[in-house]
Amino acid sequence: MRKGPWITALSLGMGLFFSACVVRLVGVSPVAAGKTLLRGGMGDASAWSETLVKATPLLLVAGGLCVAFRARYWNIGAEGQICAGTVACTWFALHMPPMPAIFSVPFLLFTGGLAGAGLGAVSGALRAYRGVNEIITTIMMNYVALHAVGYLVEGPMRDPQGYLPESAEVPSWVLLPSLSHARIHAGFPLAIAALLLLYVLLKKTVWGFTWEAVGHNPRAAAFAGIRVRRTLLSVAAWSGAMAGVAGAVEVLGIHFRLREMISSGYGFTAIAVALLGRSHPVGVLFAGVLLAAFQVGADQMERELSVPSSVVLFLQALIVLSVLAGETVRSRWEETRGGGEG
Amino acid sequence: MTGVTKRFGAVAANEAIDLDVRAGEMHAILGENGAGKSTLVSVLYGLIRPDRGEICWKGSPVRIRHPRHALRLGIGMVHQHFMLVPQLTVAENVMLGVREKAWPLLDKRTVRNRLEEVSLRFGLRVDPEKNVEELSVGEQQRAEILRILYRGAELLVLDEPTALLTPQEGESLFHVLNQLKSQGRAVLFITHRLGEVRDWADRVTVLRKGKRVAVLEGKGKDPKELAQLMMGGGKADDLRVEGRSRSGRERSSGDPLLEVRGIRLKGARPLRDISLKVGAGEILAVAGVDGNGQRELAECLDGRRRPETGEILLEGKSLIGQGPRAAARRGLGHVPQDRRGEGVVLEYDLSRNAALRRFLEKPFSRFGFLRHEAMREEAERMVNVYDIQAPGPHTRVKHLSGGNVQKLILARELSTGPKVLIANHPTRGLDIASRNFVWRRLDEAREEDRGVLLISADMDEIMALADRILVLFDGAVAGELFQEEATPSKLGLLMGGAGNA
Numbered sequence: 138m139r140k141g142p143w144i145t146a147l148s149l150g151m152g153l154f155f156s157a158c159v160v161r162l163v164g165v166s167p168v169a170a171g172k173t174l175l176r177g178g179m180g181d182a183s184a185w186s187e188t189l190v191k192a193t194p195l196l197l198v199a200g201g202l203c204v205a206f207r208a209r210y211w212n213i214g215a216e217g218q219i220c221a222g223t224v225a226c227t228w229f230a231l232h233m234p235p236m237p238a239i240f241s242v243p244f245l246l247f248t249g250g251l252a253g254a255g256l257g258a259v260s261g262a263l264r265a266y267r268g269v270n271e272i273i274t275t276i277m278m279n280y281v282a283l284h285a286v287g288y289l290v291e292g293p294m295r296d297p298q299g300y301l302p303e304s305a306e307v308p309s310w311v312l313l314p315s316l317s318h319a320r321i322h323a324g325f326p327l328a329i330a331a332l333l334l335l336y337v338l339l340k341k342t343v344w345g346f347t348w349e350a351v352g353h354n355p356r357a358a359a360f361a362g363i364r365v366r367r368t369l370l371s372v373a374a375w376s377g378a379m380a381g382v383a384g385a386v387e388v389l390g391i392h393f394r395l396r397e398m399i400s401s402g403y404g405f406t407a408i409a410v411a412l413l414g415r416s417h418p419v420g421v422l423f424a425g426v427l428l429a430a431f432q433v434g435a436d437q438m439e440r441e442l443s444v445p446s447s448v449v450l451f452l453q454a455l456i457v458l459s460v461l462a463g464e465t466v467r468s469r470w471e472e473t474r475g476g477g478e479g
Numbered sequence: 480m481t482g483v484t485k486r487f488g489a490v491a492a493n494e495a496i497d498l499d500v501r502a503g504e505m506h507a508i509l510g511e512n513g514a515g516k517s518t519l520v521s522v523l524y525g526l527i528r529p530d531r532g533e534i535c536w537k538g539s540p541v542r543i544r545h546p547r548h549a550l551r552l553g554i555g556m557v558h559q560h561f562m563l564v565p566q567l568t569v570a571e572n573v574m575l576g577v578r579e580k581a582w583p584l585l586d587k588r589t590v591r592n593r594l595e596e597v598s599l600r601f602g603l604r605v606d607p608e609k610n611v612e613e614l615s616v617g618e619q620q621r622a623e624i625l626r627i628l629y630r631g632a633e634l635l636v637l638d639e640p641t642a643l644l645t646p647q648e649g650e651s652l653f654h655v656l657n658q659l660k661s662q663g664r665a666v667l668f669i670t671h672r673l674g675e676v677r678d679w680a681d682r683v684t685v686l687r688k689g690k691r692v693a694v695l696e697g698k699g700k701d702p703k704e705l706a707q708l709m710m711g712g713g714k715a716d717d718l719r720v721e722g723r724s725r726s727g728r729e730r731s732s733g734d735p736l737l738e739v740r741g742i743r744l745k746g747a748r749p750l751r752d753i754s755l756k757v758g759a760g761e762i763l764a765v766a767g768v769d770g771n772g773q774r775e776l777a778e779c780l781d782g783r784r785r786p787e788t789g790e791i792l793l794e795g796k797s798l799i800g801q802g803p804r805a806a807a808r809r810g811l812g813h814v815p816q817d818r819r820g821e822g823v824v825l826e827y828d829l830s831r832n833a834a835l836r837r838f839l840e841k842p843f844s845r846f847g848f849l850r851h852e853a854m855r856e857e858a859e860r861m862v863n864v865y866d867i868q869a870p871g872p873h874t875r876v877k878h879l880s881g882g883n884v885q886k887l888i889l890a891r892e893l894s895t896g897p898k899v900l901i902a903n904h905p906t907r908g909l910d911i912a913s914r915n916f917v918w919r920r921l922d923e924a925r926e927e928d929r930g931v932l933l934i935s936a937d938m939d940e941i942m943a944l945a946d947r948i949l950v951l952f953d954g955a956v957a958g959e960l961f962q963e964e965a966t967p968s969k970l971g972l973l974m975g976g977a978g979n980a
Binding site (some may be wrong): 341342343344345346349350353354356357358359360361362364 | 781782783802803804805807813815817820821822823824825826827831835836838839844847848849
């Protein structure tokens with residue numbers, strides 16, 4: 138009856154087909170490559186653990202991007218906002234008095250979120266009140282934040298006892314609890330909870346209604362009495378906050394200190410996740426886990442089949458492109474057919 | 480042009496229109512908004528393909544496929560909004576799209592020399608080295624004309640050429656056009672200003688509702704006669720809303736529901752000291768040609784804009800600076816001009832749009848949570864009461880026809896029982912049935928002792944509904960009439976800015 142999902146599936150299949158062709162060109166059997174990829178990313182418990190560890194920041198960041206993208210605010214600055222979150226979280230972790238994790242961890246996540254929101258809000262305010270294109274400012278803010286982290290770990294926040302440019306380790310009483318012997322930590326259930334909350338916000342509350350109204354038709358929103366500028370500012374801050382929390386989670390769950398490249402591109406991959414997931418929390422959950430598994434499996438492929446992992450990133454881009462192309466076809470198709478459900 | 484017909488859906492924008500323009504002639508096309516003027520010249524310039532009809536150029540039939548084709552034939556058009564690149568100089572703008580001998584290299588010198596020659600010949604003084612953004616509007620227009628002449632246009636088509644000009648600039652524009660005429664070029668211009676036809680046009684073609692109603696000698700024509708032709712005199716009375724009860728009832732004597740005192744707004748489309756009053760059980764029509772301040776006035780009234788000076792009172796209390804939500808809550812409904820662009824969110828379904836104005840309030844939300852059920856019920860109620868043709872409350876509004884969208888908006892704006900309803904071009908583009916429906920509702924709103932502010936450019940609508948009529952011209956009140964004393968020609972004169980003529 139509904140053909141929408143089929144078009145998505147079809148375009149995904151086409152993306153996989155193109156990927157197979159590319160793998161063939163590199164000189165590896167696509168079947169073997171696919172098997173390795175799947176096994177590497179989802180083959181056993183440790184593979185899953187690694188995948189979910191990678192998925193955690195993706196889900197958090199992409200969840201925030203859902204909010205922004207629904208309001209047609211194109212925040213490309215999640216990478217920088219993650220950095221802001223890592224810095225704030227680490228600083229407070231190193232300077233706060235000892236207290237049980239039940240208090241310290243939420244507080245530190247909050248500081249990370251606040252820092253991300255602050256950075257995001259700068260671009261948001263420029264867009265809302267000065268009409269500056271947010272794509273440009275958020276991209277530029279990425280550089281500001283990345284290099285600021287570089288400076289901090291070389292200078293003010295560097296651990297004087299350490300050999301590497303990184304901060305001292307945060308105390309053990311602020312860490313996110315681990316879930317098993319592998320690296321997976323409490324950040325993943327947190328991300329799931331965040332997506333759940335997001336779902337409620339988007340579908341059941343006046344905020345979701347407002348965000349989407351502004352995204353679809355800012356003039357009608359203004360006519361109806363929605364404060365469009367303030368809404369843009371708030372979605373910028375929201376999406377920044379989620380990225381900041383993701384940064385804090387990485388510090389408290391994986392790295393335990395501030396260093397460069399904590400994010401290593403999560404902020405950008407999350408854009409693909411949000412787009413693939415059609416800015417919907419459930420879609421984001423699947424897309425986020427899928428792309429995380431891809432990345433983990435890619436490392437496996439590199440080790441076993443000596444396929445450079447850059448090829449896998451190439452394939453990832455190819456698949457994202459096909460699915461997005463499919464989306465375009467789909468929406469146009471729905472357009473001509475008419476009478477769709479709201 | 481003979482028998483040009485163009486239909487958009489069920490609406491005939493042009494119906495079997497004939498038009499002929501002779502060399503060395505200044506020809507005006509006169510008509511109200513929506514009379515089909517722009518459609519007709521768009522056909523001529525190859526922007527729109529006619530459904531029927533024929534164009535003869537220098538005696539032989541042609542099919543003009545696109546604007547470049549029109550230009551090649553020697554037909555050039557100056558749009559109301561100029562098509563110049565502001566960052567480039569006049570000479571560079573002229574060069575755009577022209578192939579000189581040196582192509583693909585730019586031959587600036589040749590262009591500049593020829594440009595100088597052309598501008599000397601026609602007395603069009605523009606500095607070719609100046610950036611377009613530094614020029615005044617009048618100069619930009621001259622640059623635009625120059626560009627077309629440079630390309631060898633023999634027929635110049637101008638769409639409302641004086642709309643953005645000061646009276647002095649307008650005057651000098653027509654002197655230039657006269658000069659072109661005397662050198663054998665033909666000029667065809669669209670206007671709704673009667674004075675321009677009287678003073679400058681050799682002949683005038685009058686359009687009304689997509690049909691040609693007259694071709695006359697232009698110069699020295701009595702504006703009154705032209706206005707009558709343009710508006711369609713006299714027969715408006717037959718179009719009265721059925722069952723309208725009391726054209727002669729005494730006017731409401733109590734305090735006005737809505738009062739506007741001397742609001743001013745700066746900007747490209749300013750408002751100059753507008754005052755008005757709407758009483759209970761009264762329809763005040765604000766008439767005028769589009770772009771004379773109606774949109775700005777409406778946005779000030781509903782709280783989206785803040786006038787620089789002046790006061791807006793609803794039931795005696797100020798509305799200024801309170802924003803659209805407060806205005807709506809206090810009893811101001813508004814059916815906006817651009818119903819699809821600002822009245823609804825097309826991607827939202829009926830139920831969400833039904834609640835769009837009040838989704839932050841009970842019953843549509845509580846503690847920040849939406850109550851979809853209440854929204855759905857509201858939408859269903861509107862669908863039933865207003866007979867909205869839609870598959871169901873979860874149909875997206877983008878799939879509804881214009882008439883049904885308008886019914887939805889009207890239902891929404893009346894659902895709160897507003898004290899005052901602003902209806903901004905409420906029936907533009909609607910079919911007859913929907914139009915009558917909207918008219919009846921507006922009349923009912925008056926019966927229920929609401930105040931109705933009807934902003935319209937449609938003469939029939941104004942004559943059928945209004946108790947009083949206020950005419951806007953150039954951001955100011957050009958005149959105010961009671962319904963009994965209003966005639967289409969009187970209104971036409973005021974709307975055309977010839978109120979004192």
